[in-house]
Amino acid sequence: MSMDVADSFVGGFSLDLGFLAEASVETIHSGLSALDVCGMILASVGLVFFLGAAVGLYRFPDFYTRMHAAGKGDTLSSLLILLGFGLITLDDFSMVGWLLVVKLLAIVLFIMLTSPTSTHALMRAGFEDGVEPVTKGSSSKNTKKEGES
Amino acid sequence: MSENSIALIFVFPLFGAVLCALVGRKSRNLCHPIAVASLAGALWGGIETLRRVIASETNEVSYYFGGWNADAYPRGVGIEFRADYLGALIMLVVVGVAFLVAIYSKLPVAEETPEKEGPFYTLFLLQVTGLAGICLTGDAFNLYVLIEVAALTGYGLIAMGSARAAAATFNYVILGTIGASFYLLGVGYVYMKTGTLNMVGIQEVITANGLADSAAMQVAFVFICLGVLIKMAFFPFHAWLPNAYFHAPTATSSLLAPLVTKVMIYVMIRMTLTVFGVDFSFENTLWTEVIPWLVVIAIVCAATMALAQRDVKKMLTYLIVAEVGYMVGGIWVYNYYGFIGSIFHIISDACMTLCLFLGVGIILRKRRTTHFDGLRGLFRKMPFTMGGFFVGGFSIIGLPPTCGFFSKWYLITGGMLAERWEYMVALMFSTMVMVVLFFRLIERIHLAVTESGENIGHGHGDLALPESETFFDEAHWTMLVPLLLSASVVLVIGIFNQDIVNLIQDFLEPFDLPKGTGR
């Protein structure tokens, strides 16, 4: 999705979101500071990673590969997006802003710990349950078709 | 203390319930005395409340939780309990019935749910809290919360019995949840339109803003009525009731059968009269035309199904469904006397159903079955128990001087004055069915006749039974005394019916209901 498409997308919603803009004057300034730009870049990178995770989840042939895509892409993209929004929030360096960033970092830390752990637990449960991985000689037809349907 | 009597009605059972939960594991024997004592406290609070209502000039007493009284703050900021004659009378019935059942439940609970006295009495007391609160609350959302309290405890109490009881509860849970959801949706719509949850406040906003034509309010009314009808096991939605009450433990069915459906009918009266107002509820022609016919179908079907049962307890559960039809009909024939009959029937039906279920519980304990075949020779064995049981039966048939006669009289009068002949025919039909049912029972209990009609022995009556089956073996006094008390209450209410009807008339007077013929 290119930027101007995104802009028109936002423009389409601007009518409905008018009251939000008024409510959010404090946090979001009209001008763009360097921190904002950094944050937006970080969050965009995070979104790209999430795109990878989503495509992998959709397209990969078996449980283990999907797990791979989801476990890595999902964790990293969450971290990046949260950090990006942390930077965006920080742009006036107020006390409240710092507090929020600390809380956001807590979420980042939390996701960093829990997401791989739950991926591991699910993977182990799947392996012990006997979910069959796709191997070179095996019939990858079935699974592949499922992904495409 | 007297000005807090309304709070005491549920403070005693609430603290009693928590105490039961706390001591329940270690010293199970304490639970029964705690339950009886706290219900005695609640009964005192209830009587005190009724006394205060009679003494007050406006015939109602308000109690504002959290001190948000209507003088200093806008009405509806806090939660209000309003006791008028209707609420106070039915609350008193609830607490009184629960008190008797609590005394009665000592042996059945110890035998049927061993080692679970703690949870049982906790749920029992909270059930009473919920039901008594429903009768007094003046807040539509608080009513929902209390309905949920009563419903959840009911599920727990029923499912605590056998494995079959747990299976039967499942239907009840599903239908009960659907009913509660409908009620909640309706309350949500009402709040959307009126901006208040206080019952009096809603009525004021409806009249002040002319909301009677509003589509949202009408849909809300339909939803609330539908939810309440499901909860009270009105005919097409009755499927949960017979199985749930049949498989429930004795103490549970003795508590729930007389109270739950009646309290929901009270909610319907409260909603139609106090909250939405008479004009709104009854000038809505389609709805008012449909319900009386549904009532007719309900009464006839339930009575027929009761006729087909070969088990006393199961038969009684179908009779409850028929009685629900009576009372709903009394409301929707839209007549002053119909309303008197409905309200009076709530009171008398609670007492006589209690009487019958207590009797059935004793039979079940002695004979391990409630099938018709297990009944023979019982009269000689337990004359007092069966005497009490028959009083309840006569009252359900409607023989004077029991209270059932007078409430049925007012119902029929209401139907006649409103020219609802189909309702009267249904009432007559169900009375016939009950006569057949109960005289068949009496025959079984008195005589040595089996289900196929075959006489055991050669003589008449239970004299022909061997001595081993007819020796005097009365029930334990903790079970017998509540039964006899409830039977005498049935008679006392019947004899002093005029006093109660006067209170009901005082309540109904301001509502301007049609009294004569013609609509």
Place this chain on the structure above:
Amino acid sequence: MTVEGFTVFAGAALFVLMLPALYRVAVGPTSFDRLVAVNVIGTKTAVLLVVIGTLFGRLDMFVDFALAYALLNFVASLAVARYLNRTRSMPAKKPAKRRTPRKKKARAS
């Protein structure tokens, strides 16, 4: 492009990218696939809560929601993984395709 515009864009993109995961939840084919996808959606919902908080300007409230949501998501996925690990009916000696209804496959292909 303003920060607000980017926030709306990020929220919308997060939502749109959840759809493939939702497809995986609906289609399967094994229950573990569904669980992975549910886990992904749960994590992203926590992120989405932060984004919405930024949009409303009430991030101070929404971070608490997000943290609680991430926590409950973790508990849920652990619980389900534990449940499936425990209730399998055969030892894992011979890997066999289970929980893969044949009919569904035939319909899908």
Place this chain on the structure above:
Amino acid sequence: MKKIALAVTVLTGILLLYAAQDFPAWGDLQSPASASPVSKHFIADTGVDTEVPNMVTAVLADYRGFDTMFETVVIFIAGIAIIGILRRTGADADAPALKRENEIAAEPDLIVTNTVRLLVPVIQLFAFYVLAHGHVSPGGGFQGGVIMGASFILVALAWDLPKAMDRLSVDRAVMLAGVGILIYAGIGLFSMLLGGEFLDYAELSHVLPVSREMARYHAMLGVEIGVAFTVTAVMFAIYANLSTRGRLEGGL
């Protein structure tokens, strides 16, 4: 039967939508709902009455505290009922456990246990934060209790139920739930004995060295603590009984 259910659902939906047309317009000041003095009082006077900045908490715990008390009781009922229905007693408890077919006991996973060991204290701290911060931000007894209960469930998930029951046994959980109700209703009863109505927290200013408004403020915190006790205990008790079918051994 399914078709009837579908028809009923569709009919209900149509009715709801039909009625939704009649709703007051967004922000319509003339509608009875907006004009009612109740909403105005909540918005304008919450701070005056109770000194609590978060009016949701004030409405929940004070204006409609009676509702909230019974909602807590509902949770308590759920816990007690589950125990009453599922708990094996007497001869039942000694019967051999119903083994599912070829069931394998899962052993604690190294990675999961280490992560959980790291997280549980943090989660419990967060629970306290949510509970205590309810006056100014979203949160309060229910939320804090859920998070606290989740931490115990997490221990039971990572190791097994006995390990969690070392920390909070089910019997003690039932007691804790009762204590929670006792705290809530006790504050209400105490304010009644001090001369007000039930749950009239302002009367507590007779015994607390604060103004009537601040008495409400502090009593609300006490009430939330009671709610948190009940919710924590009931969450854990329900989990323990459901996951082991009332046997309280092994766990999921």
